[in-house]
Amino acid sequence: MERIPILKMGDSLLVSIQVDMHDRLAMTLQDDLTGKIVATRAKGVLIDISSLEVVDSFIGRMLANIAAMARILDARTVVVGMRPAVAITLVELGLSLTGVRTALNVEKGMELIKRTADSEDERGGSRAS
Amino acid sequence: MIIAPRLKLFKNNPFAWRRSDVTGNVQSEVAALLGQQESEILGDWLRTQMTDPRRSHLLDEKEVRRQSGEFLSLLRTAVQSGRADDITAREWDELRRLLEDLSRGRARLGLSPSQTAMFIFSLKESLYPRLRAAFGTDADRLSSSLSLVNQLLDRLGLYTTEIFQKGREEVISRQQQEMLELSTPVVELWEGILALPLIGTLDSARTQVVMENLLQRIVDTGAGIAIIDITGVPTVDTLVAQHLLKTVAAARLMGADCIISGIRPQIAQTIVHLGVELQDVVTKATLADALSVAMRRLGLAVQKTAGAAGKPPVARAADGPELA
Numbered sequence: 001m002e003r004i005p006i007l008k009m010g011d012s013l014l015v016s017i018q019v020d021m022h023d024r025l026a027m028t029l030q031d032d033l034t035g036k037i038v039a040t041r042a043k044g045v046l047i048d049i050s051s052l053e054v055v056d057s058f059i060g061r062m063l064a065n066i067a068a069m070a071r072i073l074d075a076r077t078v079v080v081g082m083r084p085a086v087a088i089t090l091v092e093l094g095l096s097l098t099g100v101r102t103a104l105n106v107e108k109g110m111e112l113i114k115r116t117a118d119s120e121d122e123r124g125g126s127r128a129s
Numbered sequence: 130m131i132i133a134p135r136l137k138l139f140k141n142n143p144f145a146w147r148r149s150d151v152t153g154n155v156q157s158e159v160a161a162l163l164g165q166q167e168s169e170i171l172g173d174w175l176r177t178q179m180t181d182p183r184r185s186h187l188l189d190e191k192e193v194r195r196q197s198g199e200f201l202s203l204l205r206t207a208v209q210s211g212r213a214d215d216i217t218a219r220e221w222d223e224l225r226r227l228l229e230d231l232s233r234g235r236a237r238l239g240l241s242p243s244q245t246a247m248f249i250f251s252l253k254e255s256l257y258p259r260l261r262a263a264f265g266t267d268a269d270r271l272s273s274s275l276s277l278v279n280q281l282l283d284r285l286g287l288y289t290t291e292i293f294q295k296g297r298e299e300v301i302s303r304q305q306q307e308m309l310e311l312s313t314p315v316v317e318l319w320e321g322i323l324a325l326p327l328i329g330t331l332d333s334a335r336t337q338v339v340m341e342n343l344l345q346r347i348v349d350t351g352a353g354i355a356i357i358d359i360t361g362v363p364t365v366d367t368l369v370a371q372h373l374l375k376t377v378a379a380a381r382l383m384g385a386d387c388i389i390s391g392i393r394p395q396i397a398q399t400i401v402h403l404g405v406e407l408q409d410v411v412t413k414a415t416l417a418d419a420l421s422v423a424m425r426r427l428g429l430a431v432q433k434t435a436g437a438a439g440k441p442p443v444a445r446a447a448d449g450p451e452l453a
Contacts, residue, residue: 079382079384080384081384082382082383083348084344084348086382087344087379087382088379091378091382096378103384104347104348104383104385109384
């Protein structure tokens with residue numbers, strides 16, 4: 001069966017969606033990703049959707065769900081590379097993905113994950129002291 | 130296969146047959162009249178047009194003469210073809226093309242639609258006496274020929290008005306499009322900082338263009354912060370606020386933060402009175418404030434250099450002794 005590869009990079013997981021998403025694929029990705037977060041104890045998840053041309057309400061909701069699930073498993077999700085047309089569509093659909101962090105490209109997304117991890121470390125450290 | 134017997138039925142109908150015969154006769158007679166007395170009609174018509182007090186001095190007499198002559202001969206061929214009932218038929222193509230050119234040309238000269246339509250309506254004056262002379266003894270044929278000519282010229286006159294209107298509408302829609310494109314510039318204030326100065330009322334169509342432009346520029350420049358300046362937006366109602374929030378949300382989905390600036394005191398009051406929630410959006414009173422916030426976020430700082438700050442006093446000190 002078709003699957004979307006999940007790559008581990010340091011503390012983070014990298015998911016690059018290169019094919020058109022259909023609902024089954026999205027559900028599989030959700031399962032795989034949550035499993036992988038637990039298995040690798042990842043702190044960050046980066047989802048690259050720069051090749052995705054069509055995002056419907058289901059996929060939009062799935063992105064929001066993945067972010068929420070990852071949050072519970074103590075990982076931060078960043079969605080990167082959303083196309084202008086997709087952004088407009090999602091806003092028109094009323095899905096502004098409030099719980100999801102976004103960045104312009106993979107580079108900035110990784111930076112954002114690193115920065116959040118650092119600031120949380122600091123906060124954790126200060127609380128401990 | 131199915132149509133043929135029906136046609137036959139229709140032809141067997143004595144009413145239909147007789148009616149078409151009469152109108153057909155009148156049509157060919159009118160066409161013959163137009164052909165025989167073409168030059169006299171043309172002379173009369175031109176005289177009417179030239180002596181019309183509402184005539185525009187912008188019209189070239191030679192041009193009017195050419196157009197009138199062409200119109201008459203085309204009218205004759207078209208009436209001869211027997212389709213006087215429908216000016217949208219193929220037989221009228223050439224005449225319609227002539228009228229389109231004429232109508233557009235006169236619109237460009239700045240003539241009113243009624244002045245353009247009068248070109249055709251004035252032909253009636255020269256046609257009626259001739260029809261009367263030709264069918265004077267036969268009331269039936271006179272009335273049907275009059276009504277034929279009347280209807281025909283009315284339709285043609287209205288057609289010129291329609292073309293005139295269409296031309297105007299084309300100009301308006303083109304200008305609207307140009308205004309849309311002109312009024313939504315996205316400027317790069319600094320590396321990574323875009324500004325979108327909005328001027329004029331925001332409606333749905335404009336917001337769409339604004340949003341698309343902004344998002345495309347975010348992709349092109351890789352900017353992380355966009356400042357939307359609404360100093361030039363006269364009023365902000367719930368709809369405009371919603372459009373702004375949508376733009377902000379879309380930019381955020383792309384990974385760029387938005388700052389709204391240029392909020393005038395009255396607009397701040399309106400927004401609060403309307404109960405619009407702008408909580409998640411950073412708002413600043415002026416573009417300068419927004420820019421300094423943006424620069425701080427990017428880790429940039431603007432500093433006064435000693436040289437620039439020291440220059441004016443130095444210059445004054447240098448001037449002092451000279452004046453003294």
